[in-house]
Amino acid sequence: KQEVTQIPAALSVPEGENLVLNCSFTDSAIYNLQWFRQDPGKGLTSLLLIQSSQREQTSGRLNASLDKSSGRSTLYIAASQPGDSATYLCSGTGTASKLTFGTGTRLQVTL
């Protein structure tokens, strides 16, 4: 059974800092790794998708990497802004194609 753990659970940083969110999973047989952002009470917004043959993806100030052998993924956010404040969720797609989520990292970027 796939289990996903995200560290830290919460993070508060001043504006402009670079930061790293961590995600680990117990079953390395994941197919895709997808990072999402969730604002309070809202749905999930896809940030980055790393497909099975890939090791990393970049979009603007965001970079995500995937190491299946160690069961880890990281999301790097450069030059953080107050608008980045949200909960960040990572999810792995297994052979059953369902997404297994961690409990998220709640990020607050302060002025």
Next chain:
Amino acid sequence: ETGVTQSPTHLIKTRGQQVTLRCSSQSGHNTVSWYQQALGQGPQFIFQYYREEENGRGNFPPRFSGLQFPNYSSELNVNALELDDSALYLCASSLGTTDGYTFGSGTRLTVV
């Protein structure tokens, strides 16, 4: 290209009642999944449909059921509502079972 649309956005039901939640998939997406998200938790997989057939189910009782229609829209039905069913219900669609997912804004269900 429209995204995933869910209705209603909010709903209050009484324990024991039945509820139907609806989802319109992103255009061209033939796979739809439903998730339940309790407060402070990550989403939990309920079930998935691919071309109108259920092709995966999470650890939810049979009173949680679903349908996918020929236009790939979908419904989630929950019978005999319990207080613990109060949650945000999320629908997600995908081009295929191994592609990325697009989520809707969710339906907030409150059972009183």
